[in-house]
Amino acid sequence: MATPVSQMTPIPNKDAFRSGMRAGIPVAVGYIPIAIAFGLLAKSFDMPNVITLAMSLFIFAGASQFIGVQLIMAGSMYWEIILTTFILNLRHFLMSASLSQRLETTSNRFLAAIAFGVTDETFSVASTRDESTRGHFVLGLNLIAFLAWNVGTWIGVFLAFGLPASVQTSMGIALYAMFIGLLVPSLTRKPVIVVAAIAVLTQAILYFGVSPFIPLSSGLSIILATMVAAGIGALVYKEDEA
Template sequence: MATPLQNTARLSNKDAFRSGMRAGIPVAVGYIPIAIAFGLLAKSFDMPNVITLAMSLFIFAGASQFIGIQLIMAGAMYWEIVLTTFILNLRHFLMSASLSQRLETTSNRFLAAVAFGVTDETFSVASIRNEATRGHFVLGLNSIAFLAWNVGTWIGVFLAFGLPMELQASMGIALYAMFIGLLVPSLTRKPVLVVVAVAAVAQSVLHWGVSPFFPLSSGLRIILATFIAAGAGAMLYREEESP
């Protein structure tokens, strides 16, 4: 009987790409309201539309875009904006490095294209899918997320400003609902995710009691949370070696 990895290896690049896009539909659905909220925030600050749209097109980093908009409108220096967003996105080095070890491709250009589209959510999906060893699967996964984020930004900039304030404010909840939707179906198949999730939550709770005494940047907090959660999973569950 063929193993999941063998079945994955039989997929053509086109099929792997389509499979990645299908797997990314929940992420895309969750991204649209968050991107709409970003567009609304930029619009409320009278940010030029071309800059708002360019941020989603060329930066594609939700937290950095939200913070970047606020720093720009607060009159922060350019180097402060760059440094803040760099620290906030340090976790992408870890996620990209992890994915690069799983992908079968060695093309630097292809890896760069995949790395550009890596987000917290697409990384979560790629980490629990056997097909993620195929570069085109991850590319499809990232592509649909990228498309949804940009579509949501356009909606937020041009169409959603007239929505009731209650509806505008509720869009941020979609991010948490999306994380729950991605995590829960995998808990029974991969018990390690329970440990990692609990470790991440414990670290976040600990943060609220520690940060008043030891201030940390948002980026550093995320890095620490990643190390703690990953370390807990690595110590408690070791991947079995193939015969």
């Protein structure tokens, strides 16, 4: 008879940490090219290197960093940038809360360190591993993803010097490619398809039907489209259908 996980002899913190880092290798490998694209994108907009590197170091939120660069370069207001990235990252509150219920540690500082590194991908890995009850496992998992993202950003920023201007400028499509890459794997479920279609339709209405008469910044348009699509999705689809 197999021994229940809860009755197994706990592995040392060091071993749990190393196990987490090993589990995070596939995530890290996937992060590097996206981070390189972010560094090149920021460089193509003449974003100061120190700001680009600081975004990956202190924010560490891929989609928000991409859209943040776009909004900054578009001259959006500060509150629009803050609100847009806040809405994009609301899901992290739920993911962190879910993980905190599984961890055996109760140290607020340790939980805060883990919460900072939670991403969609690391949360997915942690949610499917028994070792995720160990805080050091999740810490190792998050750390290798964090390091890969920052290494990729450095490569992207400093590789840009050797690339032709046309290639640097073309990196503007990296934002759309990233969002498509995040969206397409989820398009196997009807609620996701409907909500995405509503967001696209709302953005089109705002751009073609409203903006010519009432000037709307790109940041505000994204906020409105996100809120409308998410609100309709929450009303139409129940939790068990989503």
